[in-house]
Amino acid sequence: MNAINESWLSAANSSVLRLITAGSVDDGKSTLIGRLLYDSKGVFADQLESITRSKYKRVAASEIDLSLLTDGLEAEREQGITIDVAYRYFATPRRKFIVADAPGHEQYTRNMVTGASTAQVAIILIDASRVVDGELLPQTKRHSALAQLLGLRHIVVAVNKMDLVGWDPQIFERIREAYAALAQKLGIAGFHIIPMSALKGDNVVERSDKTPWYDGLPLLSLLENLPTAAPDTQTAARFFVQWVIRHGGHNVNDFRGFAGQLAGGRLSVGDAVKVLPSGQTAKVARLVQFDRDVESVVGGDSVAIVLDGDIDVSRGDLIVAAHAPIRVSREFDADLCWLDRQELSQVRSYWLKQGTRVTQAKIKAVHTRRDIHELQHVAVAAGATLALNDIGRVTLVSRDLLALDPYTEQPATGSFILIDAATHQTAAAGMVR
Template identity: 80%
Template sequence: MNAVNESWISAVDTGVLRLITAGSVDDGKSTLIGRLLYDSKGVFADQLASITRSKYKRVAASEIDLSLLTDGLEAEREQGITIDVAYRYFATPLRKFIVADAPGHEQYTRNMVTGASTAEVAIILIDASRVQDGQLLAQTKRHSALAQLLGLKHIVVAVNKMDLVGWDPALFEGIREAYAKLAQQLGIAEFHILPISALKGDNVVERSEHTPWYSGPPLLALLEGLPVATAVDEGSSSRFFVQWVIRHGGHDVNDFRGYAGQLAGGRLSVGDEIKVLPGGQVAKVARLVQFDRDVESVLAGDTATLVLDRDIDVSRGDLIVQSDAEVRVAKEFEAELCWLDQQPLNPLRQYWLKQGTRLTQAKVKAVHTRRDMHELQHVEAGGGLGMNDIGRVTLVSRDFLALDPYAEQAATGAFILIDAATHQTAAAGMVR
């Protein structure tokens, strides 16, 4: 648990990094993102003028309230809190960033989950002035547990407001030790930790003169150097959900029939033998079409149209994988649900389950346990789940589903539940 792993720092253009800020209320998440935007020249002049004139400023008249760059809702500015996830984009010569500002309040846990579902890095903020006797706040624990649950690749702990505690190295070390214990308890293998002041800009973009005892890089340099999944792991299994069946010239003998979608993981090439799930029919890839041209292969993230060497039954929602891929096909399975709806889980209600492009009916057969985010352990669920609860359940679907554990393949390991009566998104799920 070192402050920073120097082997992770590089100086090459490494693409787009998606990150989310999390932590407790008033830890300075919005201010930190505002500081990153401001210091990296990612703010337009009219935006600065707008927040400078804002009646909701909470800083000295001569200073800029950088939190207003992300807290754009009227209710957020009135109360001085973040309610919904706000996304911002900025870039440096080395990397592009998409950053999500998540709410800190417990009642908005579901917003944090949706924001973190597409992120690769979580910046967990800790207010140094609010840590007493090495006791981390409940939301710090909750958001760290959610980051681990959602499989975020990197955890960066930013100990904020160090200027309010006189840049005390002993206090910082105590927080580092407390978070190391929490990380071990949650199963977080490695994290980075650094002292900052988001309001003043210390150790955010430039090194601070107040921390000669800190040997690591500032936050932006650390984020620029973190490795992300930019290179395609061609050894990973391909997953291709069929989004659209394309037909041209259906009256001709040699009519065109292709299957359009986006490849998740690995590589597909012309000549590869594939199978279509859940049915299990086998064929070979005869053509791969992108826009108006044929290509020999496609990589993860590419959209393409597959043409097979023989006619088989393939519909929207089917999954195309390599013929030797081991994918579980089942109607009954266990999953972890994060309940998003204000209506609590009712096992008697009918839900729609959406996985990729497949849509089927499903019911919750049993609720096994619920995660107690204060004690960080599984407890008896008591029969149901309420809004913001996370629990282990057994689901039964009407149709067969191709399933992978979420930790191994998010494309086939993630799904949502939709209330059949209200059409509200009821839960986000992860196959275990």
């Protein structure tokens, strides 16, 4: 326990990397995360004792079933599969990590989308013993396509269970070539690939002597060295109002600030800004963080903005630089990942939530559906729908005006979710195109 606390304290000022494991069923995702936790001293003694005594162990009596560190649901342990996304936290002296273990089954693709939506790195696991003639499994392709669609910054391909194929470098090379072809089809600019055994720990935390032909870093060292995004001051400032703060309302100069988190860009006192969708303009009079004023804030900072004029600003409004180019519209195209068991209906209204703004919307048309085997969008007939786990390009029409950016340029204003108004289930995750 002391080692864990010291690890977190020493990493107090280090960067945080959010990552997700993905891939097909039984590729070893949960075991890999368990290995990272175990070897980085991120597991408490009572947790180890609990999984050692577990009746659901699937390894030899003398070994620890590391997958049980993330498979916490009773159904997961009974069936030996991952059903829901499990988040775990660990640290090294160089960096903190938030890691999500995503299910491999196709029916739980929506869980993978949920976990990947906030991740910076996707670790795509491939079971080396199951790749026949260089043909990757369908879920490997699907999860890679989703990682690209969601704009994850780094792709790490973990070729797992190399011990089952005798650490054959030719098998590893065939898998590398197959994934390179897949990456080219999907538009993935680059990826890292590592041969490993999550169960045995080879090339996970330390280099393995079984792969003298591999000259790259082990997984943990690679993750420690991947660049994370610094506060982005190059993109345009986007600020969704979360809360209107009022106090001293009986005074002439009562305080009225608009609280939220700046997504990208920079705001400074004196900047001219515009409130959307109304289009009213003002200047930033004050920027207040906790009990002090600051001169400027950058992307990721939480702040209360005080404007120099009494204009109408409410929760859900967007504050941007006065001359920033941004589209304001009720109709737009987007990619939808359908997450609900009930199919998309073009006659129903859904709640659309973008940042803190909530409005109603309808799907005007479904244009294409992504064929995960052909890895391309396929045109569909008029009146087509989307079912659970489908990915499609659609046109939506909202009740109110929305300020929109392409997702690839500004995720804060380029992403949204659809909510079923009757069941309150999240129906879809959307990305503006």
